[in-house]
Amino acid sequence: MLRPRYFFSETFTSFKRNFLMGFTAITTVAITLFIVGFFAVLVFDIQGIINSIKSQVELAVYLEDNISVELRDYLEGEISSWEETSGIKYVSKEQAFERFKEQNEGSDILKEIQGNPLPASFEITLNDPEKVELVALRFMDKDGAYIGGVDDVVYGQSYVNKLFSITAIIGTVAFLIIILLLLATVVLIFNTIRLSIYARRKEIEVMKLVGASNWFVRIPFLFEGFFEGFLGSTIAVVLLYILGNSLLIRGERVIVDTMRIKELAILGSGHIIIYVYIGIIILGGLLGIISSGIALRRFVKA
């Protein structure tokens, strides 16, 4: 006894006639999911920045000027063999000086420098940045002096530690915010739909008195809930798209230009924003239909 035509037209006309309630539900879904989506993008971008800073954490091992090629090669081989090492790059004195000149172009400092005071170095990237201290210690002997050929090891310990604790806090806070937003969304949508069903409880009662089965009564409401959720989330996506392509994308461009970060929601190669859009629409539809389903249980029992 599946009658899609009946249910479809029933949903549509009932929506037309209960326009105000439907409008409220759609607006609620649109606004809350828009905020959720907006936060999802923000959190993803922040996470991207953090990840990229994490992977940029380096260990610079400055070498003594008189280090022998053999010792240098030995060290390079040794460092490469450590499992913590994800990359090693040798920067010669000349390369270091070139870089310095680039960075300080036009500055008076260049005129005052005579010769090349910069040391050669190994720049090491780690696959787990939290191991940075451990790795650094390997360049010292038991007395705390640097091993032969090594002049200094630099990794900005306090900066690294702070970064990790900030990362953890931002991650937790963002997660909590999204969970809270989702909860608020569920409650708001659920209440709106429940109100619209409550307003029509007499109608439900009459339908049942003339012999409508529970499902016959429920289905138009479920359709309506789905339709409202779907329409609301589509509006949320459109709003997010407009905002994304005007404001957010500009912010991301600045991030890309200054920090060379690739994992961003809109500009990133992963096109995360599309998943956010799809997620919002699925969430909207599901929320609509589930809210209706739960709200109906009160009024369509027997």
Place this chain on the structure above:
Amino acid sequence: MNMIEFRKVNKVYENETVALRNINLSIEKGEFLFLVGPSGSGKSTFIKLLIKEIPVTSGSIFIAKRNVCNLKNSRIPQLRRNIGCVFQDFKLLPNKTAFENVAFALEVIGKPGYEIRVQVPQVLKLVGLHNKSNSYPHQLSGGEQQRVSIARAFVNRPPILLADEPTGNIDPATSDGIMKILSRINLVGTTVVMATHDRSIVNSMRRRVVELEEGEIIRDQKRGVYGD
């Protein structure tokens, strides 16, 4: 065959009003029965029990030999589709037109659209409302709403028709028309139970009359009249 049977039925409402007291009654298939009695005597309660709008307090009710008191909730729609009911307060869906209200009774039993489009206008014509098909209940007079309710009750030709004061808000001429319709559907074998205050209708029809008073049956007459 017994179409409807009440056995020692009592109904006490939550506020302890006793609405029906030890009702024992059999109604044959194809019978036409008037339920009369003063206001508050329990006529509507009698009808509400039959469609399980409210539960019995004690005793049992059989419809087509089936005890409906222990009917599962999921079977109630089936029961109601076999009992057309004209409610005293009409119970029309406010958001549906006259046509849609009548069509609804066919939609719930899964009748296809083309049958609905043929049958509904026929029935609306029968109750004299074919020119008000597209009116919503709030645009109709009390009598017109009542006729929509009647049309909805028998549009799917149920074996039992219950009518709670179906002529309550209707002028005598239209009432006669309604009674003709009820007689006609009774003639094709439908069991009809009609609660009414309308003395002249009862007297002119000469059918079985059951009189209630304070929830008790005080008279059951084969070819009765309204009473003294």
